[in-house]
Amino acid sequence: MIGIIATHYISSFIIKPIKELANDMSTTLQAIPDLLFELDINGKYIQIMTNKEELLIDARKNLLNKTVTEALPKEAAKIVIKALQEADIKGDSYGHEIVLPIEQQSFWFELSVAKKKPFNVTQKNFTGSRFIVLSRDITQRKKYEKEINELAHIDTLTGLANRYSLEIQLEQALLCAKRNHKKMAVMFIDMDKFKDINDTLGHNLGDSFLKETAKRISRCVRKSDITGRLGGDEFIVVLTDIKSNFNASYLANKILKKLSLPYEIDGHHIFSSCSIGISYYPGDGNNSEKLMKSADMAMYHAKTEGRNNFQFFSSLMTVDNERRIKLEAELHLAIETNQFELYYQPQISTTTQEICGAEALIRWNHPEQGLISPVDFISIAEESGLILPIGKWVIQQAFKQKSLWEKQGISGVKMSLNISAHQLHSADLVIFIQELFEKYQLQGFNIEIEVTESVAMNNPQYAIKILNAIRALGIDLAIDDFGTGYSSLAYLKRLPIQTLKIDREFIRDIETDANDAAISSATIALAHALDLKVVAEGVETLQQQQFLKNENCDILQGYLYGKPMSNKDFIQFHHDFKHREWQD
């Protein structure tokens, strides 16, 4: 009886609570998303407590009594043993990470290990240290970490290295070059007139264009070279081991060629090019900042040399660069204090022998340097965006002058003026012209706007739209510097132009260079076939004049008749102009 009571007592007061506790424990373990193991100091699996069988490297029954060295990849097993040894000494160990191949995927686990305190009731056979190992699945976290790391180092648009990563990689490459006495080259690549593409076709298309550019650059370089995007349309290529300058020029030529091939993006045909500056280690700098800066200056020099070319850094450019920065600051002031003036160069009709036009050309009356030629500041104005206010001033001044000439009896003289790529692509250009056109009552008077061939051909669809709107106001349009740009006749036919201006490069050697003569003759014939008038620029000699007359060129402009001159001188010139000695 006592025996029964004692059994009942043990059952209800000892075994039952233990059972309940075990039940509770098992429910708690089910709820833990991690894997729990009990291992001995040799890494032998004593217990596996998890319901996440799919995260085990092998079936539970295959793992039990095996050691981690037998069950896991070598590297992971080493880490587990290390964590156990650490916990054996300190009592616990945290933060070790292992990667395991499970079902052909890589899973990351973070280990937390606690040394077990032996107690006698259940673990009579307990020999040596035992450990509870909690193995947390951190695969997702690792994925995010990798993504964040990539975001920090990779330019998300192009997949190339970003500025931060470029600097790190360049510093590392420099250390290596210093140690091994190697030469390196840094190339600074800037797309020509990217802003126009972005402004006119929108940012999405601009992005696609940059992606394509990045692809083309990547295809030109070796795997061991560093390629990245600094931001915007600026790319960097670092040649980490070059034998001679030839390597860099060869690659620069290759990149120039590839980036100037036509782009077809979302049905738009885009023509572009790039300018490249090159600096060398050790000659042009011994740290990443100096090398990048030198390459940047050389790139800027390439821009001023007409774009679509490459230049090596030279110390003289530092002076150039300082001058440019100073000039840009002074240009701001020049706009505010009205330091600009328009000069006018006469154009002579070969049929009437009269002055039939005047090209308005800007001059800068610099307070210290005197008259500065547009050649020295237009490109800076374009780069800095100052061309927009300057260009507006030119339009306003030329329109005003044209209206005054009419009032002063100087009629029949077409006023030609230049507009730049930036202007053509500025949103308010047409409205601005229209308002001034009405303000100065120029309806019915001859006004002509000149755009260079490359301006019109860069994004021709947009150029056609804007030029059509200008043309609709009754303004004539001319293609300037014809022959120096893309010469796409198919597009030329679609432009609403009335005049072609042959660049003075072709006129200069017209008597001695058969090619130039042939190009000029063909251009005149082509223009006439398209019902366009032809202006020859840069006519300096009677022989050139004769040649052009023989070819039926319509209008001549050049020093032979008159240099660009102030308004006062032009009025005098016009007054004095009758039939002169130079005429045949």
Ligand SMILES: Nc1nc2c(ncn2[C@@H]2O[C@@H]3COP(=O)(O)O[C@H]4[C@@H](O)[C@H](n5cnc6c(=O)[nH]c(N)nc65)O[C@@H]4COP(=O)(O)O[C@H]3[C@H]2O)c(=O)[nH]1
């Ligand atoms: N050697 C020689 N040169 C001759 C002869 N005849 C004319 N020229 C020069 O050739 C240039 C013709 O202008 P462009 O091709 O439009 O080239 C212009 C044009 O692209 C730009 N420019 C001038 N004014 C403006 C302006 O108001 N706006 C814009 N966007 N660009 C302008 O600056 C360029 C240079 O202008 P300029 O220095 O005035 O130089 C002028 C003129 O002085 C000649 O017989 N021999």
